[in-house]
Amino acid sequence: MTPHLDDRVTGALVGAAVGDALGGPVEGYTPEQILERHGGRVTGVVGPWNGGSWRTARPIAPYHKGDGHVTDDTLMTHALVRVYERVRGHLDAYAVADHLVPELMDRPVWIPELEAEALPLQRVFLAEKWIVARLHYGHADPREAGNGNIVNCGAAMYMAPVGLVNAANPAAAYAEAVDVAGAHQSSYGREAAGVFAAAVAAACVPGATARSVVDTALGLAKDGTRAAIAAVAEVAEAHRDFETALAPLRRAVAPYDSVGPDYRSPGLDARRPSRLHAIEELPIALGMLLVGEGDYRRSVLGGVNYGRDCDSIATMAGAIAGALHGEAAVPAEWVKRVAEASRLDLHAPATALAAVVREVFARDAAAHRVHAAAFAALTDPVR
Template sequence: MTTLSTPPTPGTPDSPAPPTAPALAAPTLADRIAGALTGAAVGDALGGPVEGYSPEQIVERHGGRVTGIVGPWHEDWRTARPLAPYHKGDGHITDDTLMTHALIRVYTTVRDHLDAYAIAEHLVPDLISTPRWIPELETEALPLQRIFLAEKWLVARVHYGHVDPREAGTGNIVNCGAAMYMAPVGLVNAAHPRAAYAEAIEVAGAHQSSYGREAAGVFAAAVAAACAPDATPATVVETCLGVAKDGTRAAIEAVCEVASRHRCTESALRGLRDAVAPFDTVGPHYRAPSLGARRPSRLHSIEELPIALGMLLIGAGDYRRTVLGSVNYGRDCDSIATMSGALAGALGGKAAVPAEWADRVAEASRLDLHAPARELTEVAYEMFARDRERRRAHESAFARLTGRPFQEVR
């Protein structure tokens, strides 16, 4: 396993290191959950308006790198292709956050670990039955009317096709569709990455297959690892390398090897793209993927997760640097910033996410960024208590089977 160190102190290569700040208390579970979910939503909103474009196009359009919330790419966004009719920008969240909050609602209903059947019984009906405010459409609508085709697949296969939920993801295009909303799985399994990985693999089976499903598991593990008391960007990446399989593991290793040599995202943009390109099936033209794109493979990986982890390393876990690096990378940068924002928020807690961004996103998207975190925190405590009871029951049964107290079993 490659050992990665945290990049040097943030700043430009020639700037002196900032003075050492006084030690702060580690964020609590509630604080990390709030930081992760708020950080994901803000990253999503920051990346939305420049999604699909290259770093060079972003600079040309905005007169430099994006440094905060910006407006739509096209002033005539209602009719401009390929974006119409979505109002991307001005603090609007996208389908990444819509799906994340939908999954949280499933957890608040079930109040226990989820499987593919829970997705069929609760998430799919949520998408097709209850109108909600859709910021990019500036109206109330069913979430189904906003989510991308890869997410509509859930409804087509599970609701209309009556496919076994555990296998419903087979045949869908392979992309980051499932991974982008798996942060809640990592949060309810906080500090237990392997449990998060296993649960996300099960949950994502209704939606994705191959390296898309694998990325969902690895991202959930990353979020769980970021919640550990002594977590750092390097330990998060090392955890991912410990659970990831096939092309996903190779892509993370390649990207993070490049990231570990940089201290600012500007110098790393080209190197990161070059590192992930052999694993990314979409190809150089994001809006015109190759014929071989998004097909099952053990050799390939989605682009978004490795890049998000690379940005977390370069930004040394700092939310602004991590997320703005993700946004200015371009391509599928709303999902990259959603993932990196969740990780940086989990590491630093709610205070890590700039309040001016969070407040503006909440207002513009008509979204309560606090309630989902409170609800998921309550569920996480309940789930931990249930897990402890189940573990103790297993220990007792095992001791009876062996005829010895559990402490003496070897």
């Protein structure tokens, strides 16, 4: 059966959160290190890399990554859903200044990795703190506030809601996400945000497949982002097991990834604006989607075991696979474990966003009818 809208929204948001939680504890490591640490590949929820010493162990202290805890990818995604709830319409860069910044600064939420209620600003990475610094304190033009920030996956990682609000309309999702992300990122970081939102929207098209999603992404992506997706997709087509795909996909994306081989020690040219580069996370997520043939479990576990920024990779792969197949595609035992461990209602944001999606579509349809009538009057030969 073709999943209905609400099911796809739930699949995407719940799927993204579960992927995030599975990838968190192995973020920053290599596939070889993951294999050695866990005595095999990660196949579900695992504990912190450093066990009980997570509060003080470097390089990620004091975050409790693991045991089913979501990371800042999910915190930012849910914050953007709340902005959509408030605006109940399409967003732009000004919505980030007017609504997302207060979400980060003023609204305490439960932070699973801190095991405490705190402001999201106290958990998000430096690239996300930039939003507050530039917009609240620097009073930058929201459309240009992302200029000068670290160019990474920070904006892309939470753009699934934009794709869902524009479900089955990838071009519109791309345009809206590029506008929203202008307040956060520039260059290929902003581009990735647009392409990821478009991929989620494309996954909502009835009859969509992993291949059709990637083809849609290729049709919209620009510069290094497009080249990176094309290179990874070509390699991914030769694999149906993520184990054999791990090294080939890394080699395919490496020429476009500015971070370099040592994820924790990037070079001086890393994360700087460029038309030749791409973030690593989105092409790899799309590649794992192809390797897994759109299957949620295979696609997400491929992203998790890839290592490096694997929580964001698995977040993106999980969102797209969840949008393709609906909530039933996300293993129920993972959903239960993550929701309980993170102390979050993973379904409430989806329910809220699905209502907004319907409202936005109704207004868009009405606006289109008005435009169509005006255009018909303009072109009526009788006049």
